[in-house]
Amino acid sequence: MASTVGSTAEGLSALDISGDWAASAPNLWKNLSLLSPDQVQLAKMLLQMGQSHLFERWPEPGVDDDEKRAFFQQVARLNASYPGGLASYIRTARELLADSKSGKNPFDGFTPSVPSGESLTFGDDNFIHFEEIGVKEMQNAAFVLVAGGLGERLGYNGIKVALPRESSTGTCFLQHYIESILALQEASCRLVEGACQRQIPFVIMTSDDTHARTLKLLESNAYFGMSPSQVTLLKQEKVACVDDNDARLAVDPHNKYRIQTKPHGHGDVHSLLYSSGLLKTWRDAGLRWVLFFQDTNGLLFKAIPASLGVSASKQYHVNSLAVPRKAKEAIGGIAKLTHSDGRTMVINVEYNQLDPLLRSTGHPDGDVNCETGYSPFPGNINQLILELGPYIEELQKTGGAIKEFVNPKYKDATKTSFKSSTRLECMMQDYPQTLPPTARVGFTVMDIWLAYAPVKNNPEDAAKVPKGNPYHSATSGEMAIYRANSLMLKKAGVKVSDPVLQVFNGQEVEVWPRVTWKPQWALTYADVKSKASESCYISQRSTLIINGRNIFLEDLSLDGAFVINSADDAEVKIGGSVQNKGWLLENVDYKDTSVPEEVRIRGFRINKVEQLEKTYNEAGKFSWKP
Numbered sequence: 264m265a266s267t268v269g270s271t272a273e274g275l276s277a278l279d280i281s282g283d284w285a286a287s288a289p290n291l292w293k294n295l296s297l298l299s300p301d302q303v304q305l306a307k308m309l310l311q312m313g314q315s316h317l318f319e320r321w322p323e324p325g326v327d328d329d330e331k332r333a334f335f336q337q338v339a340r341l342n343a344s345y346p347g348g349l350a351s352y353i354r355t356a357r358e359l360l361a362d363s364k365s366g367k368n369p370f371d372g373f374t375p376s377v378p379s380g381e382s383l384t385f386g387d388d389n390f391i392h393f394e395e396i397g398v399k400e401m402q403n404a405a406f407v408l409v410a411g412g413l414g415e416r417l418g419y420n421g422i423k424v425a426l427p428r429e430s431s432t433g434t435c436f437l438q439h440y441i442e443s444i445l446a447l448q449e450a451s452c453r454l455v456e457g458a459c460q461r462q463i464p465f466v467i468m469t470s471d472d473t474h475a476r477t478l479k480l481l482e483s484n485a486y487f488g489m490s491p492s493q494v495t496l497l498k499q500e501k502v503a504c505v506d507d508n509d510a511r512l513a514v515d516p517h518n519k520y521r522i523q524t525k526p527h528g529h530g531d532v533h534s535l536l537y538s539s540g541l542l543k544t545w546r547d548a549g550l551r552w553v554l555f556f557q558d559t560n561g562l563l564f565k566a567i568p569a570s571l572g573v574s575a576s577k578q579y580h581v582n583s584l585a586v587p588r589k590a591k592e593a594i595g596g597i598a599k600l601t602h603s604d605g606r607t608m609v610i611n612v613e614y615n616q617l618d619p620l621l622r623s624t625g626h627p628d629g630d631v632n633c634e635t636g637y638s639p640f641p642g643n644i645n646q647l648i649l650e651l652g653p654y655i656e657e658l659q660k661t662g663g664a665i666k667e668f669v670n671p672k673y674k675d676a677t678k679t680s681f682k683s684s685t686r687l688e689c690m691m692q693d694y695p696q697t698l699p700p701t702a703r704v705g706f707t708v709m710d711i712w713l714a715y716a717p718v719k720n721n722p723e724d725a726a727k728v729p730k731g732n733p734y735h736s737a738t739s740g741e742m743a744i745y746r747a748n749s750l751m752l753k754k755a756g757v758k759v760s761d762p763v764l765q766v767f768n769g770q771e772v773e774v775w776p777r778v779t780w781k782p783q784w785a786l787t788y789a790d791v792k793s794k795a796s797e798s799c800y801i802s803q804r805s806t807l808i809i810n811g812r813n814i815f816l817e818d819l820s821l822d823g824a825f826v827i828n829s830a831d832d833a834e835v836k837i838g839g840s841v842q843n844k845g846w847l848l849e850n851v852d853y854k855d856t857s858v859p860e861e862v863r864i865r866g867f868r869i870n871k872v873e874q875l876e877k878t879y880n881e882a883g884k885f886s887w888k889p
């Protein structure tokens with residue numbers, strides 16, 4: 264319990280509030296003897312910052328005293344976790360709310376234009392070259408997953424990283440990410456002469472909404488094979504909500520002794536990494552790259568080797584991964600912004616800002632597609648690769664603070680009151696905003712089918728997405744994995760049947776053969792090419808699951824379901840014709856609550872009618888044909 268101030272008079276002098284403070288917060292004054300000296304200072308700061316309303320409904324001492332102390336413990340946490348403390352938060356909120364009320368454009372004076380960056384085509388020589396470089400560099404990298412968001416748009420009750428990435432194997436996103444990092448670590452180490460001991464560090468940013476469940480998922484699955492010492496969880500704190508343009512802190516509607524809080528955004532990752540000291544540890548260990556990624560993009564590791572190769576070859580301090588973007592799609596656009604005073608920056612312009620910015624700078628149609636059928640501005644998929652040295656240098660100047668914004672929903676055009684409380688937010692991709700013009704900021708555009716299929720939208724909203732725009736749902740996220748694997752095999756020469764169109768949860772999707780593989784089977788196009796021969800064939804209704812490193816598909820002809828498992832030191836050659844009834848996709852309605860949530864949000868379940876399963880648990884060379 265906190266120690267209390269000796270006397271009321273001591274508390275009064277400590278407060279030193281100008282004006283009639285007792286009239287402004289009489290209920291606080293009555294309760295002053297409950298507070299420690301530090302809490303008295305916090306009380307003083309709150310009153311000085313015009314927050315006396317917080318105490319309006321406080322009863323006499325003796326009633327709810329523990330709750331009152333808990334209130335100040337919360338204030339202390341909010342104060343400590345924000346650079347400059349709560350007073351600074353309130354001041355910034357007032358400034359940004361005033362800008363928002365007056366309609367000030369955050370990009371005032373800047374004109375957007377289409378920037379130039381590296382555009383890659385899967386499987387061509389350039390792509391293969393960058394993948395090779397990327398895999399070599401991987402041992403000098405650390406990965407950071409931002410997973411503090413609850414995913415309100417998806418409406419799923421669990422944490423998003425626990426969702427199956429696809430339901431043929433049921434592997435969840437977090438398991439897939441960890442297995443991909445381990446496979447990259449191993450592939451990179453194989454390219455080093457002599458022993459390579461390096462473990463790729465993996466940081467997960469969590470929040471109060473996700474922390475306990477993320478830790479439990481890791482612990483109950485033995486960290487999916489990663490050494491626990493390789494994984495660090497950094498928890499972001501939420502920030503205070505404000506109720507009006509004066510930035511009066513919002514009282515929690517469920518508890519008058521709490522300030523309402525909401526997430527501050529993924530931009531917190533920079534200050535957390537900086538204050539954790541991890542960046543310096545990594546630099547001292549000789550690391551060179553930090554790769555940031557989001558919670559539910561099941562394709563992203565297919566794009567990582569080549570994009571790291573681009574960073575290394577072009578010596579980019581900042582490399583943003585991007586895909587062609589449909590106009591008005593809810594992903595930010597990467598733009599070059601040129602100020603009338605000559606300043607330029609290459610930066611993400613968030614989807615809700617791009618259209619007004621274009622309209623105010625001579626593009627009356629705003630955010631529209633060009634002749635390619637896509638927006639001329641590449642879509643930011645928020646996977647960033649930062650070079651560690653320049654990153655540390657920059658954070659030493661900023662402490663990791665990222666330019667914030669506020670997005671109040673006003674009740675009416677007078678912009679004087681809000682529909683609900685709001686808060687300051689920040690985004691990790693805004694990091695380049697403070698960089699000097701000499702910084703090497705670039706981006707890498709990849710084929711969308713290869714790099715980007717997030718699971719963000721609930722079935723109802725996904726079904727309303729305009730035709731031609733991506734659904735970003737659990738349905739499309741899973742189908743994208745089968746499509747990408749099928750297209751990679753096709754590019755390698757395998758004959759893969761064309762997809763059929765099917766509708767799940769009101770979304771029409773291409774259904775390709777359900778092909779999945781463990782990351783250690785293939786991380787790059789070169790891996791796929793070396794393990795799948797051109798004489799293979801896979802029919803559309805097939806399922807192929809490859810669980811092992813050294814599995815070689817020779818002249819396999821598959822029409823049905825085939826699961827191949829092998830130990831790391833087994834080498835297995837597979838050929839011949841496999842035919843069975845296979846695994847069927849059966850429609851499920853998202854409103855059918857008798858079905859588990861993770862199944863119903865994708866709109867289908869897999870009925871495993873018949874399959875062939877081959878398992879090679881021992882070391883040695885094996886060859887199989889029916």
Ligand code: UGB
Pocket residue numbers: 409410411412413414468470526527528529556557558559593594595596611613614643644645690692717719
């Ligand atoms: N996240 C946190 O870790 N903490 C938070 O406080 C909030 C989120 P959303 P958003 O992928 O196409 C981003 O909600 O913010 C994590 C980019 O800004 O999924 O709407 C959260 O767990 C946008 O430019 O996305 O939009 C998740 O992993 C575009 O790139 C991640 O942050 C878009 O993503 C993203 O949170 C996209």
